[in-house]
Amino acid sequence: YTWPNPKLDELESQRYDRLGFNARALASGLIPCDRFEFTNEEPDAVGRLNAADWVRTAYHDMATHDVSDGSGGMDASIRLELDRPENTGRGFQDTVDLLSGESNRYASLADVFALAMVVAVEHCGGPKINYRGGRVDATVANTGRVPLPDEGIVKHISSFQRQGFTQQEMIGLVACGHTFGGVQSKSFPDIVKSGGVVHFDKTFSNFDNSIAHEYLNGTTSNPLVVGPDLTNSDKRIFSSDNNQTMSSFTNPDVFSQTCASLLARMIDTVPKGVQLTEVIEPLITKPQSVALTYMGDGTLLLTGEVRFWDMQEDPTRKVSLKWANRKNQTCSNCSSSLSHTTNQASQFITDNGKTQIQSLWYSFDSPSTQGFTISDSASIGKFWFEIQEGNNKIVEDQNGIGYGLQDMVMISVTSCESSSGLKLDVAVRTGSTPSRVYIEADEISNGLPIVRTVDVTGKPSPLSSLGKNYAIWTVKTTRPARNWNIAADIGGKKYTTSNLAIRGFPAC
Numbered sequence: 001y002t003w004p005n006p007k008l009d010e011l012e013s014q015r016y017d018r019l020g021f022n023a024r025a026l027a028s029g030l031i032p033c034d035r036f037e038f039t040n041e042e043p044d045a046v047g048r049l050n051a052a053d054w055v056r057t058a059y060h061d062m063a064t065h066d067v068s069d070g071s072g073g074m075d076a077s078i079r080l081e082l083d084r085p086e087n088t089g090r091g092f093q094d095t096v097d098l099l100s101g102e103s104n105r106y107a108s109l110a111d112v113f114a115l116a117m118v119v120a121v122e123h124c125g126g127p128k129i130n131y132r133g134g135r136v137d138a139t140v141a142n143t144g145r146v147p148l149p150d151e152g153i154v155k156h157i158s159s160f161q162r163q164g165f166t167q168q169e170m171i172g173l174v175a176c177g178h179t180f181g182g183v184q185s186k187s188f189p190d191i192v193k194s195g196g197v198v199h200f201d202k203t204f205s206n207f208d209n210s211i212a213h214e215y216l217n218g219t220t221s222n223p224l225v226v227g228p229d230l231t232n233s234d235k236r237i238f239s240s241d242n243n244q245t246m247s248s249f250t251n252p253d254v255f256s257q258t259c260a261s262l263l264a265r266m267i268d269t270v271p272k273g274v275q276l277t278e279v280i281e282p283l284i285t286k287p288q289s290v291a292l293t294y295m296g297d298g299t300l301l302l303t304g305e306v307r308f309w310d311m312q313e314d315p316t317r318k319v320s321l322k323w324a325n326r327k328n329q330t331c332s333n334c335s336s337s338l339s340h341t342t343n344q345a346s347q348f349i350t351d352n353g354k355t356q357i358q359s360l361w362y363s364f365d366s367p368s369t370q371g372f373t374i375s376d377s378a379s380i381g382k383f384w385f386e387i388q389e390g391n392n393k394i395v396e397d398q399n400g401i402g403y404g405l406q407d408m409v410m411i412s413v414t415s416c417e418s419s420s421g422l423k424l425d426v427a428v429r430t431g432s433t434p435s436r437v438y439i440e441a442d443e444i445s446n447g448l449p450i451v452r453t454v455d456v457t458g459k460p461s462p463l464s465s466l467g468k469n470y471a472i473w474t475v476k477t478t479r480p481a482r483n484w485n486i487a488a489d490i491g492g493k494k495y496t497t498s499n500l501a502i503r504g505f506p507a508c
């Protein structure tokens with residue numbers, strides 16, 4: 001895709017910025033893979049783990065799907081279905097509590113649930129799973145029901161058929177899911193009488209095929225195989241094709257590949273009418289947090305970062321940022337070198353460490369300035385990168401189109417905060433007549449992401465002391481608690497800053 005694309009940029013970042021510099025939050029819940037967040041609140045939860053909760057949540061959210069009418073599927077309706085017997089235990093509520101903070105206008109809660117499953121599998125030994133975004137959060141419960149362990153094999157086969165999976169795929173999905181976690185005595189006291197959790201296999205915090213090996217060689221303690229007959233659903237399911245599928249899973253590659261494909265289909269099972277995005281692949285050169293600040297002294301300050309996917313350290317490498325002015329004319333001095341230190345490195349690891357990709361980040365600043373100074377009259381229309389390694393020069397400019405940047409609306413450095421709130425000064429390019437200037441702030445309401453908009457109604461004041469190229473619009477508001485941006489509707493088009501993240505302001 002072409003940058004900037006706020007939705008795909010955000011999903012790509014949550015998906016790929018996993019460890020190290022600028023890492024997003026999901027993987028931190030999996031370090032180590034048997035990590036459990038709620039040990040203090042739930043002292044009797046020995047043996048539980050976030051990874052298992054996340055994988056199970058994704059399945060139970062999806063399993064309401066009905067292929068015959070397209071209803072149900074991954075839509076975060078699980079949070080409205082917690083009173084059902086199949087959703088017993090605290091795992092689902094814990095998952096909602098832990099993950100809802102990662103959702104926002106670009107990543108629905110259902111997208112985050114799907115991604116949490118992907119990250120758990122990828123980070124804890126499993127293969128890379130295709131991930132798309134675009135799920136829509138439900139506001140009412142679905143009617144489809146999730147299988148219970150005391151239902152017979154005939155009912156299970158027809159339940160998975162309703163969800164869109166064949167009998168063989170059912171065997172696969174159950175084995176792929178039950179490589180994590182186990183059965184809790186608290187939720188299913190008839191199955192596990194001993195208290196605590198009895199795990200499905202010995203490597204319960206790791207994605208691997210021990211679930212199949214232990215089942216086939218008779219060493220399993222899986223309570224859904226060797227527990228009370230009535231609830232031996234895994235035994236009935238695994239053996240329902242004379243162990244053919246389970247036998248094929250003794251080959252680790254077959255297990256991995258089958259699960260990668262089934263789990264991707266599981267999270268792509270969405271209610272009819274929902275359009276998912278393309279499979280999100282990493283952007284090789286990805287600008288991030290690129291922003292202009294109006295300085296009021298005839299200049300704009302350009303700040304930001306860029307991530308180069310799959311790059312090794314090279315102390316002799318020189319990376320520079322080049323830009324064209326707002327009329328898209330290049331100029332000889334429109335260039336600055338980017339800074340980098342060795343701690344600006346991040347990692348993406350999957351497939352039990354077999355895939356290890358390092359990315360390096362470079363900042364739009366120099367030892368003396370926090371950002372690059374640009375004349376506010378010539379301004380900037382797009383930028384690109386030049387990477388010099390020895391005699392080799394590479395230009396990264398999105399196949400010639402460059403990385404576009406709007407300069408119609410931006411924050412002014414004169415914004416400040418006092419006990420009565422935030423005085424936000426917005427600089428709008430002179431000569432334009434916005435029909436509306438506003439703030440869009442991400443918030444969570446009733447557990448779901450919403451956008452709060454605040455109109456900047458303060459009369460524009462072309463402050464002569466602050467220069468003639470921008471007029472300042474002012475609003476008094478509260479400081480946004482999550483990500484936010486400033487936007488202006490001009491001539492029927494919406495111009496917006498990038499995500500401004502949470503930041504402090506100087507005192508008024």
Ligand code: HEM
Binds near residue numbers: 091176
């Ligand atoms: C007929 C189908 C299935 C039945 C009857 C079933 C049944 C169960 C039961 C009874 C538990 C114990 C829950 C608890 O103690 O709170 C469990 C746990 C789990 N299930 Fe399934 N399951 C099925 C399919 C699946 C599928 C398809 C997946 C994912 C792809 C999955 C993933 C999990 C995970 C990860 C856990 C562990 C949760 C934890 O440790 O907290 N299950 N399942």
